[in-house]
Amino acid sequence: MDYVEHFLHAATTRGVGFVAVESGPSGEEIVAEIHGYSPEIFCFSHVLTDLTIAVTPRQQGSGLGRRLFSHFLRAVDEQRPHISRIELFARESNTRALAFYESLGFEREGAFRDRVLNSDGSLESDIPMARLRT
Ligand SMILES: CC(C)(COP(=O)(O)OP(=O)(O)OC[C@H]1O[C@@H](n2cnc3c(N)ncnc32)[C@H](O)[C@@H]1OP(=O)(O)O)[C@@H](O)C(=O)NCCC(=O)NCCS
Structure with missing residues (x-):
């Protein structure tokens, strides 16, 4: 839980993150997630690090991961021109x-x-x- 709180805080305050949501009869469910964030030190402010992507097992291999990752990279390229290095x-x-x-x-x-x-x-x-x- 601490791990999740840590990356959610980092991604929302100094990073980029997206989830893929599926609507079903019982409501909405997160089926994939991607995030990365900049370290807090100035000399790494052009870096997005610790990039993590996960797709729910039942949807792995269906193309969702590639679509989500491509969306993430497009968003960084278009909206974060100061980010020149992404690490994982x-x-x-x-x-x-x-x-x-x-x-x-x-x-x-x-x-x-x-x-x-x-x-x-x-x-x-x-x-x-x-x-x-x-
Ligand atoms: C790796 C992962 C994010 C890819 O997402 P996905 O939706 O399954 O992938 P896609 O269907 O979009 O396919 C993209 C590529 O991922 C690879 N891939 C597919 N299923 C995978 C799996 N279970 N584990 C690892 N890689 C997988 C394929 O090689 C595929 O390449 P291709 O497009 O040339 O066929 C996803 O499978 C996953 O969460 N896996 C389990 C956790 C994991 O391995 N995370 C990576 C830790 S670094």
Whole structure:
């Protein structure tokens, strides 16, 4: 809960975030979310970091993630001209996600070795990626 409160506060005060909402018989439901925010330090004010996207499992693979991410990038490009660098991290084993981000203009910038602790106790690299405004 603290994690959610932290990123909601950061995204609403110094970042960008969107949700995708589905209407159904029982009301509206958030089915996907994307956010990123600028660090509070001046020298990083042109950066959006910790970009995170999640799509509800039953809608994964249906094109929603790509549409939401493209909307996010368009909004940053058009409405936040001072943002010239967007950063994210992805696990090395999440090859589909890595390819997805590369298809959206992100490039791999190395590896944080053994940064991620998996639920089975193993460690794996976290891959930093960035998209620079060209
Ligand atoms: C990664 C994720 C945001 C993509 O959203 P999505 O709506 O499923 O993706 P789309 O249907 O728009 O497809 C976009 C790309 O995502 C990739 N993708 C699809 N399902 C995925 C899944 N379950 N996990 C990882 N990547 C997936 C595909 O390679 C696809 O590429 P393509 O367009 O060349 O086929 C979403 O699947 C998700 O939330 N996955 C679980 C959590 C996760 O892996 N998050 C990334 C952590 S860095």
